[in-house]
Amino acid sequence: MRLGMSDFRCSQSKEERAMWQNNQPAYEGQTGHRSWTRKSSTHLPLDLSYTAVLRLYCMEAGFTEPRPEITYINESNLLLMAWLEQVPFFSSLQNRNHMDSILCISDSRFGSIFRERGNAVVKKHIRCEQDDFDLLFVPTTSNYSERARFKRGKKRVYRLRDSLTLLTASLATLGKTLCPQLGEKGSIAHDEVRVSTLKTHSAQLLDYMKQDIRLLGGVMVKAQEIFWTQYKVDIENCLTLSSLSMLIFRMNYYDPNSFPIHIPSRNEDTFIRRGYYGGHADVYKPYGENLVYYDVNSLYPYIMTTFDMPGGVPVWHGNLEGKELSDLYGFIEAYVVCPRTINRPFLPYRDRNNILLFPTGKFVGVYFSEEFIYARNLGYKIYPLRGYLFEKKPSPFVSFVSSLFAKRQKAKADHNDAMSYVYKILMNSLYGRFGINPVSTITEVCDRERYDYLILSDNLIMGDKLSEHYYIVSYYSNTGAVDWKPPKISAVQLAAAITACSRIHMYKYISRPDCYYTDTDSAILEVELPSEEVSSTELGKLKRENYINKGFFLAAKNYLLDTKEDDVIIKHKGLAKDKVDYEWFVSQYADLSRTKRITVESKFRIDWQTLNIGKKDLQVSLGTKVGTKRDPVYVNSVWVDTQPKDVIDLCGQEITALKFDLKCVQHEYALLKDEHAELIKRYTKNDQESAKRIAESDQLLASLQSEMDKLREEIQLMSAAKEPVMRPLTESPTVLEVPQPTLSKPPPKKKKPKKPKAKKKKPNDTS
Structure with missing residues (x-):
């Protein structure tokens, strides 16, 4: 099952902004519109559309309903929660189906509010407005994540994911390639959307949103069908395209006996x-x-x-x-x-x-x-x-690339754009998975006690207060030996x-x-x-x-x-x-x-x-x-x-570099000396050309000798000095054969409150 989302936001005219700054209803007496009381040009979700895709059944679509009695800003805060409460309804349409994953349209930064900094915006709305849900953020590296998990108690309700990390193309391109029978992606003039025109253009806006979610549902169903038919892999189990490519490689092409892939340790990595x-x-x-x-x-x-x-x-x-x-x-x-x-x-x-x-x-x-x-x-x-x-x-x-490339060439010859696209993205996405950086970013919504502990970390990125009881913190993980948990x-x-x-x-x-x-x-x-x-x-x-x-x-x-x-x-x-x-x-x-x-x-x-x-x-x-x-x-x-630019950066290896330079000059000096000796053997008094070459050789030998003496002197001075004469321009990590001590701080031990000791009564104490 999949659920697609699309949203649009309102721009402000100067007149509207002036009314909002005066804390006045923008369009008093008109039903179907909401008032705005903020003094900034902040975008907020206005309406939300979604579709539930059930395998072998149908696609059910729905929209959030406007509530005229609620102010616009409050409705925006409640919008996501209203949608979250409606999702379980689709799970009940068929008992054997469970609403597990939710995919959001994310063509670009404008296309989704769910794709930046670990869904911090979603967290703010959900954690601050509704305590019924518990939100867990599941991090991965390279800024990709299973955007959020929503839970009630210990039971997971569903997961929120981003379609762009799995199928790396715009919705318009995906729709045209994978399901052209559903029509093209619609378009609206986003800059012309105003609160004052929402009622007039509501039909057009709803049609635009309907087509978006119809395409997203169709694209994901088609993609799921292709990958399952070809490789017996369910895209629901993969967060990103590179992880999908890796799964297909390991299941269908990888031979661990002929080439066991070593996972590096922290020092090696x-x-x-x-x-x-x-x-x-x-x-x-x-x-x-x-x-x-x-x-x-x-x-x-x-x-x-x-x-x-x-x-x-x-x-x-x-x-x-x-x-x-x-x-x-x-x-x-x-x-x-x-x-x-x-x-x-x-x-x-x-x-x-x-x-x-x-x-x-x-x-x-x-x-x-x-x-x-x-x-x-x-x-x-x-x-x-x-x-x-x-x-x-x-x-x-070899077998992975050769197979996919041959299949892609056949698909192109058959004018099968969908399969050609699938083989291309799989073939080009595998290599990057091996280079994934173990250092990842984690964003937590937490209580005050957890917040006070996290902000003491050297890996802190940012922290702030969301509401009376909840705080948001972002930090880096996998930065030290203690917490080293690289991708498998x-x-x-x-x-x-x-x-x-x-x-x-x-x-x-x-x-x-x-x-x-x-x-x-x-x-x-x-x-x-x-x-x-x-x-x-x-x-x-x-x-x-x-x-x-x-x-x-x-x-x-x-x-x-x-x-x-x-x-x-x-x-x-x-x-x-x-x-x-x-x-x-x-x-x-x-x-x-x-x-x-x-x-x-x-x-x-x-x-x-x-x-x-x-x-x-x-x-x-x-x-x-x-x-x-x-x-x-x-x-x-x-x-x-x-x-080209010319660079000198020896990274603390000045003495080693000088020794190598000396060795090179010595080698050049030895070759020139042999050539000089050969010239002298062939020299005659009337051979002016040989005399000229010998004189030049003498000068060059003297120059090389002077350079060698200078290098030896520098090596002696630097070896005797307590500190290096030159400092490295860039920091160079030291790699030892034994594990290095961690630089991260261990979690502080909680001190148990001491119980007051009871005073012992003296024999004559009558109190």
């Missing part, structure tokens, strides 16, 4: 996660004409079938200095030197602002060993320090290996001098690729997305493409994304320092302290941050190119 960097987005050239946009067919699934994966139980090696990289397989912390001659560096580096750079310079970091081998072939110098080594084993995902299938070594190998696969395209822009699995080039590398159907090959007349690339995920199909594609991050157009990109490229203060209306602004949702006008500065990832290069005051 902390260390390996430092080498989990994600995709690569960069601007290389800011403007180009006659370009081609390429995109890889299912990049991550392709990597999962092509590259070997880290298997077995990892073994910690505390000293890998001097080891040959080709003999190591796993995640290694190393001292890295990237020469400045590499214009498109390969290895990522995360700076103190959490920005992912691809710099030159000297730095220490954790990387997958396959990345190091590839980087060394490009000219990097790699000095391994320590790390976890795995077994190199064939990928366990969190294997970050697999996710990190997949993304690392993806960067290897993409580098041959983004390192080309005619590459203007890249974003994870795409590249925009000036010269077309050879036909053998291009295919719209073959896994791992590139498909041609667009021919581009003009392209402006101002920053990562901030670009404009004027395509030859007369379409303009704009990508812009930030609140003002609706304010940028072709003219803005042209003027911004001409003057990068150009900024403009504009007013942006945020239609769905959440106040996390009061848990109110409303509209708010925000003053923002519309401009472009250039140079955060690469430095711009100008020719005659025109931005024409970029160059």
